Structure formats: C-alpha cells, structure tokens
Amino acid sequence: MIYKKVLIPLIAALSIGGTALSADTSLTQKNDPFDPFAEMLKMQQQMDRIFEQFHQRMKLDSDFAKFDTFGNRPAVDFEEKGDNYIVKANIPGVDGQNINVTAENGMLKIEAKTEKSEEKKEEGKYLKHERYFGSYTRILSLPADADEGSIKTDYKDGVLTVTIGKKKK
Numbered sequence: 443m444i445y446k447k448v449l450i451p452l453i454a455a456l457s458i459g460g461t462a463l464s465a466d467t468s469l470t471q472k473n474d475p476f477d478p479f480a481e482m483l484k485m486q487q488q489m490d491r492i493f494e495q496f497h498q499r500m501k502l503d504s505d506f507a508k509f510d511t512f513g514n515r516p517a518v519d520f521e522e523k524g525d526n527y528i529v530k531a532n533i534p535g536v537d538g539q540n541i542n543v544t545a546e547n548g549m550l551k552i553e554a555k556t557e558k559s560e561e562k563k564e565e566g567k568y569l570k571h572e573r574y575f576g577s578y579t580r581i582l583s584l585p586a587d588a589d590e591g592s593i594k595t596d597y598k599d600g601v602l603t604v605t606i607g608k609k610k611k
Contacts, residue, residue, distance in 0.1 A: 518552075518580060527588055527606040531580065534600030541597055543604055545590040550582045552602065587611075 519530040533541065533554045542553040556576045584590070584606065592607035 518582070520582060522585075525608050527585065527608070529582065529602075529604040529606070531602045531604075532600060533578065533597075533602050536597075536600075538597040541595075541602060543593065543595050543602070545584065545588070545593050545606065548584050548586070548588075548590075550584050550593075550604065550606070552578075552580045552582075552604070554578045554602075 517532045519528075521528050529550065529552075531552055533552075535558075536554045536556045540555045540557075542551075544551045554577065558573070587608050589607045589609045594605045596603045596605075
C-alpha cells in the first residue's frame with residue numbers, strides 16, 4: 443500500500459512546465475487492481491507531451507532555434523518510377539561533401555553532418571563567436587528487388603535525390 447501513501451501524492455504534486463502529472467484516481471478504489479505498468483505508460487505519455495511542448499517553445503525562441511539544424515526530421519519521399527526507386531530527402535544547409543549514402547543488407551542509410559561558425563569581431567575583441575554542429579541519420583528499408591550496387595545520388599538546392607535501380611529478372 444506504499445503506492446497510495448507515497449507514489450500517488452508524489453505524482454499528483456509533480457508539475458513540469460505548467461503541465462501537471464496526475465495519478466489515476468481509480469487507484470484508490472479497492473475493487474480495481476493496481477497495474478503499475480499501465481500507470482508507468484500513462485506517466486511516460488504525459489512526459490512525452492511535456493517534452494514535446496518544451497521543444498516547441500524552444501524552437502520559437504530565436505536563440506535556440508539555430509541549434510535545431512534539421513528541424514524535427516527532414517521530409518523523405520520514396521517512390522517507384524519505372525525501373526528505379528527514387529528517394530528524395532530535404533536536407534538544407536548541408537555541404538554536399540558531408541552527405542554519405544550507403545546501401546547494404548536491404549537498407550538505405552543517409553547520413554548528413556553540418557557545421558557552421560559565426561563570428562562577430564569589433565576591433566580585435568569577440569563580441570560573439572558561435573559554432574553549430576548537427577547530424578542526421580535516416581535508415582530506410584529497400585524493396586527486395588532493389589539493386590544496392592546501382593545507387594546514384596544528386597544533391598541540389600537542399601534536396602538529396604537517391605536513385606536505386608531494380609535488379610534484372
């Protein structure tokens with residue numbers, strides 16, 4: 443019965459970022475069995491919402507937005523076109539030499555890294571010197587008939603296009 447005396451008041455009293463975590467009131471009823479896993483799942487879902495709200499607020503702040511280099515996740519389109527599969531990924535602000543695309547064991551892996559530096563000097567003294575680093579990895583399953591040895595890539599205007607041929611039958 444320790445959960446009634448300690449855990450429920452603790453969870454009920456916890457609040458983060460203005461969103462309160464609350465315990466299910468049915469826990470105090472004697473007829474309902476206590477399911478700690480269900481309660482932990484509820485708490486995890488509430489924490490996920492809290493952190494998502496926090497992340498959204500940070501993105502609105504101009505000082506923090508620049509650290510979110512790739513946004514949430516770059517959009518990826520995967521389509522079948524004739525004898526090829528075409529993958530398009532929006533990866534703006536990355537030097538094409540910092541993008542690596544590999545295919546093996548039925549998986550396509552796209553990796554991108556970005557590094558930016560911003561300096562503002564006035565008469566030899568730094569007023570501001572910032573560095574930004576970001577990386578992104580996306581792994582996609584390839585269809586069984588994709589030919590992993592026939593990959594072609596093109597990066598233009600922030601869009602990576604990967605063309606994968608189909609195996610000859």
